[in-house]
Amino acid sequence: MIIFRYDKTFEGLLTAVFEAYQRKIFPDQLLADGESAPLFVGTDVHIDTNEEYAARVWRGAERRLSGTARAMVICCWLSELPEADILLFRFFRKTFDTPYMEINFGDPDILELSKIGKRVNGEKHRMLQFLRFQKTEDGTFFAPVEPLYNVLPLAVSHFRDRFADQPWLIYDIRRHYGYYYDLNVVSEISFTDAENHLITGLLDDRLMDKDERLFQKLWKTYFRATAIAERTNPRKQRGDMPVRYWKYLTEKQ
Amino acid sequence: MQEATLEKLKVLAESAKYDVSCSSSGTVRRNTEGTLGNTVGGLGICHSFADDGRCISLLKIMLTNVCMYDCAYCINRRSNDIRRATFSVTEVVELTMEFYRRNYIEGLFLSSGVVRNPDYTMERMVRIAKDLRTIHRFNGYIHLKSIPGAGQELVNEAGRYADRLSVNIEIPTEANLKLLAPEKDYRSVYQPMKFIGQGLLENKEDRRHYRHAPRFVPAGQSTQMIVGATPENDRDILRLSSALYTQPGMRRVYYSGFVPVNSYDSRLPALKQPPLVRENRLYQADWLLRFYQFRVDEIVDDTFPQLDLDIDPKLAWALRHPEKFPVDVNTAAYELLLRVPGIGVRSAQQIVAARRFGKLGFYQLKKIGIVMKKAQYFITCRELPVQTVNELSPTHVRQLLTPQSRKKTVDERQLSLVFEEE
Numbered sequence A: 001m002i003i004f005r006y007d008k009t010f011e012g013l014l015t016a017v018f019e020a021y022q023r024k025i026f027p028d029q030l031l032a033d034g035e036s037a038p039l040f041v042g043t044d045v046h047i048d049t050n051e052e053y054a055a056r057v058w059r060g061a062e063r064r065l066s067g068t069a070r071a072m073v074i075c076c077w078l079s080e081l082p083e084a085d086i087l088l089f090r091f092f093r094k095t096f097d098t099p100y101m102e103i104n105f106g107d108p109d110i111l112e113l114s115k116i117g118k119r120v121n122g123e124k125h126r127m128l129q130f131l132r133f134q135k136t137e138d139g140t141f142f143a144p145v146e147p148l149y150n151v152l153p154l155a156v157s158h159f160r161d162r163f164a165d166q167p168w169l170i171y172d173i174r175r176h177y178g179y180y181y182d183l184n185v186v187s188e189i190s191f192t193d194a195e196n197h198l199i200t201g202l203l204d205d206r207l208m209d210k211d212e213r214l215f216q217k218l219w220k221t222y223f224r225a226t227a228i229a230e231r232t233n234p235r236k237q238r239g240d241m242p243v244r245y246w247k248y249l250t251e252k253q
Numbered sequence B: 001m002q003e004a005t006l007e008k009l010k011v012l013a014e015s016a017k018y019d020v021s022c023s024s025s026g027t028v029r030r031n032t033e034g035t036l037g038n039t040v041g042g043l044g045i046c047h048s049f050a051d052d053g054r055c056i057s058l059l060k061i062m063l064t065n066v067c068m069y070d071c072a073y074c075i076n077r078r079s080n081d082i083r084r085a086t087f088s089v090t091e092v093v094e095l096t097m098e099f100y101r102r103n104y105i106e107g108l109f110l111s112s113g114v115v116r117n118p119d120y121t122m123e124r125m126v127r128i129a130k131d132l133r134t135i136h137r138f139n140g141y142i143h144l145k146s147i148p149g150a151g152q153e154l155v156n157e158a159g160r161y162a163d164r165l166s167v168n169i170e171i172p173t174e175a176n177l178k179l180l181a182p183e184k185d186y187r188s189v190y191q192p193m194k195f196i197g198q199g200l201l202e203n204k205e206d207r208r209h210y211r212h213a214p215r216f217v218p219a220g221q222s223t224q225m226i227v228g229a230t231p232e233n234d235r236d237i238l239r240l241s242s243a244l245y246t247q248p249g250m251r252r253v254y255y256s257g258f259v260p261v262n263s264y265d266s267r268l269p270a271l272k273q274p275p276l277v278r279e280n281r282l283y284q285a286d287w288l289l290r291f292y293q294f295r296v297d298e299i300v301d302d303t304f305p306q307l308d309l310d311i312d313p314k315l316a317w318a319l320r321h322p323e324k325f326p327v328d329v330n331t332a333a334y335e336l337l338l339r340v341p342g343i344g345v346r347s348a349q350q351i352v353a354a355r356r357f358g359k360l361g362f363y364q365l366k367k368i369g370i371v372m373k374k375a376q377y378f379i380t381c382r383e384l385p386v387q388t389v390n391e392l393s394p395t396h397v398r399q400l401l402t403p404q405s406r407k408k409t410v411d412e413r414q415l416s417l418v419f420e421e422e
Ligand code: SF4
Pocket: B067, B068, B069, B070, B071, B074, B075, B076, B077, B078, B112, B113, B114, B181
């Protein structure tokens, strides 16, 4: 069995692909440095992340893969699933070696990648659906999120485009980072000593814009009034709007 | 904005909720630097799901529920003793803006009762759309429900600010419409529809000459029919739908299972529950018309004027036509794959892509997302057929695929609105 060890970054993974083709050995497993290896390891290679190699591999991907397939690759990486990196490794290898391989859904790896891609995309879409802003007293709109996969980077451009005339902060409570838009640029930020609302996701009354509570109340009123009692269907509601999002949904508080 | 708006919002949302068309689909309106909002195209975004399981995408309200008409199927009819309220233009504008800023909604869906006359009412609706677009530079989605009988000028102006306009046909035959809504006729519905269509065609022409000519209702028009308030059968309804789809820019026909809001009116049938299953089957049939290349008379005809409530219309068609099956997934044309129960548009595309690399078997089809429980009786692949509809007989397959009647009452309520992937 062949093992590659790398720093668990995306650039590191791309470097590993580069090195594999250089050395003509292909790993069965990818591990982090220091992670314990299984029995019967034949070769154990350490990969040093190299930006230039990584860039070369990505340029190769741009030539060989469609935009859709490259988006799938990014999605799969952001899934943070334990098996994502080795799957991506095999995907690169197969699609680099065989033209048009990316649409061969009869291949288990290709199919698996497209499934993970779909799941991650679904989670990104749910962020666009269920994210809720609260307006703060200084006029910034604040939204807490806690997505299953690390999809905030995929969603930022949507919010940048849509909410271009209001400053906002979207913060991933679980992963402790977020994006802030100041009417000019979007920058990634991470607070070290987190304030309370960055832990609970809910603004304190004293930090709220004076009309914020009123608009929350208006929205809740609307939410209740628009449902048709004769058609009550909690199962469909839960199916389309999983309970794990309710925590930050204004209308569900 | 103050607490008084709360009361109005409650009244005017409740009055608007029976109109089912609420999707915000089909436009891409890019944000202009430094302004609020965009629309994303595709199916739009559902921001929440109400207790009845319906998607909340737009702020769906009435400008006023005061109405001088007396349509039998409508809770806002003149003769009902209900609470009435009227929004000011600013209230609607501010609610839309503030809800949008908090990512509650994709935009506004505005309808109204008829006050004074159709044009007077329409004018105030247009004002709201205009203020949102020009003063507040709002780029989110706007759907206006055009008032039956509104004049061409106003419809044209509405079309410049709205993404979509709709005129509801409500009742599938004119005679029954007149019976239930004495103040309305098909002319008052078709006229504005025609104006919208004309506007769209002219705009298309303009845009050929000047690429930057402003767009006219970029998301087209839609309409709605109430199902089960009058005795028309599914064939009447679907024939009308398919005729409506030939109108310029007609994107969606919505079907709304009749909710008996005015049970005292003897012109209306007494229903214990809205006909939700029938409504769902109509949506499925509509889907077949628009995306699966079915013709109306293949779905319903004089021998089968009603949709089968127990099974979906595609399966029903397949069982009536066992001679078309089995279909070989490894060689059949895309159009034939679409006809197989259990294969959706996406999976048909994936099959066509994947089979270039080798013959597909049961396992791969399953992984692609085909509902093999259904499809197995209608296809052959590498290791199938086991037993197709021809060996088993349509009646037997039908039995195998019909949900147990014991559970039906529960299942009926859980049917999802449409099937994209089966
Ligand atoms: S015109 Fe519209 S609001 Fe007025 S009664 Fe008829 S359906 Fe209801």
